[in-house]
Each structure stands twice: as structure tokens, then as C-alpha cells.
Amino acid sequence: MTQDVTPFEALQKALSIAGGQSATARICNVSQTAVWKWLQSGKRLPAEHVLPMSAATGVPPHQLRPDIYPLSLMIEDPNYTEECNPLLIKQSVPVVCDPTAKAQRTDGAE
DSSP: OOSOOOOOHHHHHHHHTTTSSHHHHHHHHHHHHHHHHHHHHHHHOOGGHHHHHHHHHHOOHHHTTTSSSSSSHHHHHHHHHHTTOOOOOOOSSOOOOOOHHTTOSSSSSO
């Protein structure tokens, strides 16, 4: 596995999968203008938005922000899967790895 896309290309891919700037803004709980600024300035996706974007779009966190989620960490951690992203995140809602179970959740968590 190699880094075949730049973080900016990965962000563009994630935006495309999400459905555009407005949909991405909803995923990240920011304004559409903030997303536009990320794209216009060539900035990387802010760290706090990497895991929600990865979960929503399937773009791996190591492509979005290789400086925070290096590929070597993904390979060395036997508990890591790109689908679940359980990278020692403290959440009030447990991570659901089964897509069927995720679709059936009733607690309102995405």
C-alpha cells in the first residue's frame, strides 16, 4: 500500500463522494463557506473532521491526513479497519462496524 493520492486530491474525492460542498459542510458541522475555503486555499482537511469524513465517504484517514494517520499506523494496528476507524477515539456512542447494524440504529447516531 502506498500513498497514491495527495491529501488535497483525497479531500476532493471525499467531497465528490459526499455530494459536494454543502453535503460535506453538513458532515463536518461547518458552513459551506468553510469547505470552500479549504478547497480554494489548498488546505488540508482540519484534523477534527478527518474521521467523520472518512466514515461518511469511505476515503481512508491516511489519505486525507497522512501526517496524523500515517499508513504505517494503519498497518501495524491489528484493530484498525478502514471501515471502522477505531483509532483510540473516545466517543459517547460506540463505533458500529457492521453496515447493516449501522442502518438499523435507532438512537439517532450516524
